[in-house]
Amino acid sequence: MPADDIPGVVVTGAAGGIGAAVAREAVARGYRVLALVRQPPADPSVLDLPGVRVSAAEVTRQDVSYVVARALAEFEISRVDVLVNAAGVVRHGTTLAATSADNVVESLNVHCVGALRITQACLPALLRAPRPAVLNMTSRHGSLALASAGGIPGVEVSYAYRIAKAAQNMLTACLHQELAPRVRVLAVHPGQVSTAIAPADADRSPAEAARHLLDLAENAPQEWSGRFLEPPANFLKW
Template sequence: MKNVLITGANRGLGLALAHEFDKHDYCLYLVVRSNTAKTELAVVFPKAKFLISDVTSDSYESKLSEWLELVSLDLVINNAGSGTKAPTLELTRPEYLRKEFETNCIAVLSTVKGSLDSLQRSEEALIVNISSRRGSLKMQSELAAKGSGCSYSYRISKAAQNMLTLCLADDLEDIGIKVVAIHPGRLLTTMGSSDAHMSPAESASRIVQLIESKQLKNRDYVSVETGLLPW
């Protein structure tokens, strides 16, 4: 049985991914922010393991490392994310950027560092960072996001996360760990875009299919809708 760690597992895409990996007989290691979330999920996934922690807290990395001390992890899904509805310079505030950068980038780094020993115990480990098409500098330069309503803070933090993905891919390939970024599609969630059309369940199914079919290569940046994206 394979083991998967999912952050932000209590709602949206994270919850859909937990359901999909459970169908594929993975052992679930779920990171959630509250006892309430744990209690609710434990009913649905009685065999799952839970860590209650805010992924942006200073203690998160050490708590994660201790929790996973004897675990062999095959897969880490960095799904926890945040966004702010501030698509213009007038509406954007520095605190929005700080919040999104903490969640969408620094927390990913903390998760990888906290789970690295466990990933190294696997013969074929993979890190999947749930990114966004809005993190693509090339697409931004070609006006793909102009007028989309997507916030400065979300775009900037996802671009930073993409650079982190490439840094990790460079560093970890020498120890046999692959790192990829996936745009999960235009999801019908609370953070969904104006052109959203895909359910989290459909996205999760496509993501798991990509993983199970071993189609993902180190340094890939993939959309579940259109294939490879430009960084």
């Protein structure tokens, strides 16, 4: 098959958790996958699959766009049908007194600016796909509506995480405003998933979350671009 005809997926934070599961699910569905990792997975067999190319990409680095563009060219991924921005960090500090400003800046850089850099790098290849989708992994905790209504009783989440996810949500809205309908851009809360950063109420596996995410990328109607939702179709307030 000519390289232009092979559908492609790019996923960040792919060394484990949801990102690795997306890479595995995508290759099972016939995509060519660029799995971007900060450092090699603890268990290398997780991504050791035909059709998955692993590349080092620290999303906070200024030159990461160049690194990703080069990796796409080297691995002959000429079109990106789905970009999943899954890289994320969780930092402590659920009160103002316990919050480190440096942690807030780092979290913004990973969740929001990192997703911006990777989307910039992938845009030419996204525009070569017939019906591309960008899924930004957000969180229910990035909802301004939820926070201003008092949050979820008994669930404490750091300032850094909530601020970074809210900023990433604005990135999603900006990208939607510029790129839709050609590119669908969605803010996706993946649910409560049993990963390294799993919340206490985690109730689904990374593999299940990955199936939902790729179903969403493949099937979401254009009108869902610019929306904030948990798959399959639970729409959240910004």
